[in-house]
Amino acid sequence: MSDTIYTEEASLPDPRAKDWDLPDRTDALIVGGGLTGLSTALFLSRAGRKVTLVDKGALGDGASGRNGGQLHPGHRQDQVWLTERLGEPLADTLWELGEQAVALVHQLRAELNEDCGFQPGLIEAAHTVRAFDASRHYADHLAERYGVETEILSREALAATIGSTRYVGGVRDATGGHLNPLALVEALAHAAHEAGAVLHPFVRAVHHSRRSGRIAVTLAGPGGDEHEIEADNVILAGNGYLAGLEPRVENRIMPLVNHIAATNPLPKALIPGGEAVSDTRHVVRYFRQDSEGRMIFGGGESFGRPPADVAAFVRPYLLEVYPDLADEPIAAAWSGTLGITRTRCPYIRRLDPGLYAAGGYSGQGVGLATFAGKVISDAIVGDTGTLDVFSHLPVPPFPGGRAFMSPLAALAMAWFAISDRLDLSRRGGEAAGTSAP
Template sequence: MNLLFANDRRGEYPKSWYAETAAPFERFAPLKGATRADVCIVGGGYTGLSAALHLAERGFDVALLEAHRVGFGASGRNGGQVGSGQRLEQDALERMAGRDAARALWDLSEEAKALVRDLIAAHGMSLTFHPGIVHACRTQAEVDHARAHAEMLARDYSYDAVEPLDRDGLREILPSEAYVGGDIDRGAGHVHPLNFAIGLAKAAAAAGVRIHEGAHVHHIEKGSKAVVQTGEGRVECDHVILACNGYLGGLDGQVASRVMPINNFIVATEPLGARAAEVLRENVAVADTRFVVNYWRLSEDGRLLFGGGESYGYRFPDIVKTVRKPMLQVYPGLRDVRITHAWGGTLAITVNRMPYFARVAPNVLSASGYSGHGVAMATMAGKILAEAVAGQAERFDLMARLPARRFPGGAGLRWPLLVLAMSWYSMRDRLGI
């Protein structure tokens, strides 16, 4: 079974609050027949759209192929959080890659946040960047760690936007009994994720990129002149960029063995009105410290958008049941509130939770596996891929040098082994370990 078609209607966005409030735009035509491009990009999420835009601005002739609609995958379904840093914290990165590389990775992540804000402003996109992400801790040990990490960022990275919060400080923002403290990062923020993807697509098209929706790539013939084949057309090109994330399928085994698709879920409540103050007292986003993270924010029309729960097969479970349980553990007072939207999506993780950048052939590049930290980093990845195609590969090589272990079992057996591991961590979450 192909994840591209397992849970969704072909060529349609899921029935999410994001799709319901998406900025209007015309559907891009599918690919028909043969064409030629300098660069062919497979995947119309943040990575592919950002790469396309940045390549077009450098003068490249670019064709982008998306099996469904732009922003169809994780880019149009996620929690919208534009986080600081990488998925791993800086102390872990220092241990993994050394102080110099950790500093370079931090600088990249800061540029990534700025890039999101700059693109929104430069192209007049139909969304707003709202500052602030709260990290909610369940134990005092986690609170102590959050404080130490904030001190490290201020001392070693000159980043003083993170404010530690004790129990009372947290509850002034987040009135829930489920947490004992945490921090708030005023330099991070949140956006409407699908409208950001649509904004990138409009900007890329205006720059000359030929975007084709409904163009399902099923084969890539590698060589000095690569050929990217869909059911109804083909693109001959000098360079290929794989920007498929969790929807790669069998297009490349090297990437597939290191990048694992998993499913995550979000619900939207009815507008809360004055009761929104029972959820959040500032317009910030939240992520907690569970291994299977709960994350949430208020929408522009006052709904609670709450994400939680994961699955590791092809088919989605009962989403309302899956997400309502952790939502009520955080906010038991919302038991009477109606759920109006529920949707799932497929993202991709790596073993070390860092993005996987790879040159899978001399003229075929790939970036994916953002592990839930992709709004800013996937957008930045697109810019880095464009640089590499243009011959400036320093930042691509920085990312590609990071350790990238295969999942046990490779592409074939990774799912059952992952289910066993995730079941263990889910049990630890339930026990509060």
């Protein structure tokens, strides 16, 4: 994780198992050491279950410890979309669950005495007049339906708020914010370890099968040695990193690589209120200044291997928003693989008796991934109500499954980039005074 800046603030020790000492049986085997897996490990251990967690890499070395750190309320799909497809009662319940997800992160930060560098406030910046109109209408809907208080920012007000004139206007929401995601990962890891969970990084799950009411999983250690473990429950929490393990998950969750660059601490606060910002493009730009004053900027997506020079890849997106940073050196740049679904709805399910999966948070995982761990833990202990709600979300497989994801991803990213350019070439884009990168 040395290519990220998050390690500087994530100082809690890594409570990893010290040797290849895996049990033959466990109550719960968790595959994946990110926010979902560690949250599940924490809550199941507190419920008295014997928990074993494995991850083929270091804890938090996937999207959980490498993302932009933005904590959003709600879901990746908005409430209008959810209401149209699921009806008002279920959509309202999902809104409440989204609020609970944010609240859980704050509860854990306080309980575990780990601030994680949290700063409140989120801003959605509209890149066209049309997008600004849509953002304002949606803010009105949230106010009317859920009592959400937001602030509409004119072009001038937004420019003063984020230090950039590249957007038409925006909406500020005080209910979310941003933090160091790796600090949250390590706080959960430490707490899970203290609660009794055994954490084994650098151990890969190879295969699973049903055996006499339990699930047998073949694991491979860092030296290639294999070990078989039987579990009453198996939780697949590897998101976009489960290659070859479970087709039902892989066919629904596409691994997508996002790229982030960070500057050195800047001499002035470009975002004086300390909010995190994301824009309304299909290929989203998202950025924030952390507590040290560094600009952490995410831009661009790819499928497969990340670019050789991530800093050079992200810099044009950064300069599109902040051209005055042209001479500012990039202190660190990194990539991370998140999981998206066709509908951008999370895939949180019981696949079979004792077999659970959670992932596909589609860029909104800081809150939802942490919450999913509690949802699955509750279901295993006996309260399946919240898991049942998430099971109503439509998450169809990608056409052709895993084999066709690479060409589909390439086509989709090309189309989204073209759509953004078309948006800016229309009247709304001209009113914004911007140009596509």
